[in-house]
Structure formats: structure tokens, C-alpha cells
Amino acid sequence: MKEEKKFKTIPFDEAFLNKQRKEIFYKLKQKEKIKYFWLLPAFSAALLFLAFFLGKNNIKSVKNEDFSFYASMDMIEDLDVLEAADAEELK
Amino acid sequence: MDQAFEEILEKYQAHIMSFIYRYVGNLSDADDLTQEVFISVYKNLDKLRDKDKAKSWIFSIAANKSRNFLRRKRIMSFLSLDDSNSREEDLKLEDVLDSKEESRQKVLEREEEIKNILSLLPNRQKEILLLRGEGFELKEIAELLNISEGAVKANLHFARQKAGKTAEGL
Numbered sequence: 001m002k003e004e005k006k007f008k009t010i011p012f013d014e015a016f017l018n019k020q021r022k023e024i025f026y027k028l029k030q031k032e033k034i035k036y037f038w039l040l041p042a043f044s045a046a047l048l049f050l051a052f053f054l055g056k057n058n059i060k061s062v063k064n065e066d067f068s069f070y071a072s073m074d075m076i077e078d079l080d081v082l083e084a085a086d087a088e089e090l091k
Numbered sequence: 092m093d094q095a096f097e098e099i100l101e102k103y104q105a106h107i108m109s110f111i112y113r114y115v116g117n118l119s120d121a122d123d124l125t126q127e128v129f130i131s132v133y134k135n136l137d138k139l140r141d142k143d144k145a146k147s148w149i150f151s152i153a154a155n156k157s158r159n160f161l162r163r164k165r166i167m168s169f170l171s172l173d174d175s176n177s178r179e180e181d182l183k184l185e186d187v188l189d190s191k192e193e194s195r196q197k198v199l200e201r202e203e204e205i206k207n208i209l210s211l212l213p214n215r216q217k218e219i220l221l222l223r224g225e226g227f228e229l230k231e232i233a234e235l236l237n238i239s240e241g242a243v244k245a246n247l248h249f250a251r252q253k254a255g256k257t258a259e260g261l
Contacts, residue, residue: 007224
């Protein structure tokens, strides 16, 4: 075929092809690096989870403290009641 | 880098670059697309089971990327978002031709003629004609483009008709 015979491969300069090859290798290396980028958000997420978990425990302990505080207040109130009862008895 | 990939790159780089340049008609775009093709090849090399089909496989990636590129470019120019038509090419063919090639002027003339012929063809006919020019059989082209052999024959017939008339006028 007349037109097909014309379709020989273009004789590119070897320096141009070498440069293109280097660019391909460079881009592939960049992509390899990017492949491990998911580790960063995963690590951040793990840290956030840890912070949340520890924070939750802290809140629990605070709640417990508060509860013990209220419990002691109840005890004082109970004591007041007992004292009042004793005083009544002594009368 | 894998030895197999380096061999493929060395063997097909110039062929793919030629194919894409003739398909998209711009050397800077062809340079970018050729790089994209080989990055795709590297990423999917494990999917290539039959090494004898490596050539068909790589050319199918090149054809798909070129077709998608031209489609995207047409949409962008329709939406007036791409001014690449008015932009000057960064790369010129005469600057990247083998300096040892004695008939450089002849190569440039030949490529200009091919460019004129191909610019008149729809993408499908263009890629079939180019693949035929790369030595693929009709059956291989049909498999590669995922169309019937009859469609390849018909497209090739129309492409030859148009290309023949244009070539006579040049």
C-alpha cells in the first residue's frame, strides 16, 4: 500500500529518546514514593484514635472523681442527719 | 527497575512515540502521552501473561490514551478552556530527529504529508491505518481495538480511499 509504506518509524534522535526514558524512570520513582503516602494519614488517624481513647479514659476518671465527690457530700449530709437525730435523742 | 520493563521500553519506545505523534499531530503532547503509556505499562506489567502479545497490548494502551486525549482536547476546545491550538509547540520534529539520518529533509516532508492525510480522517480510521502501518494484521487490529474484523476492513477501506485521494493531490 502506497500510504502504508510511508509509515516507517520516525528516526528519533537517541539523545531525545534517552531523555524521555529518564523522565519515565523519574516519574515512576515519584509514583513509588506517592504509593507510601497513605501511611501518613493512616498514622495520623492512629494517633487521633489513641488521643481520643486516652482522652475518653481521662474523662471517665474525672467523672469518677466527681461521683466520689458527690458521694462524700452525701455522706456529710447523712452525718448531718445523724447528728440531728442524736441531738434530738439527747433532748 | 524491572529488566522486562526496560527491554519493552527500549524495544517499543520509538514506535509508540511515532504512532502517538502521528495520531495526535503534536510532538509535545506525543512526548507526554508516550511517558503516560509506559508508566501504565509498568504499573500493569504483571497483567501481561502472554509475552508474544506485548506489542498488541502496548499499542492498544497507546491507541486508547491518544483517542481519549483527542476527545478531551475537542471537548476543552469546544468549551474554550484550552488554547493549545494557538499555543506554539515546545518541541519541533526537526530538533529531535536523528542527526545521523542523511535524509532528514525527506523524513520531514514525509511526516508533513502523513500529517495532512491523517488530519482528514476520523479517529477510528486514523488509528486503524496507523496500526496497519505498524504491521498489525486485520485480526490483530480487531482484537486490539475490540471491534469486529469487518469493521476494521470497512474502516481501512474508507481510510485508504480518503488518504489515496489526498495523497494524489499533494
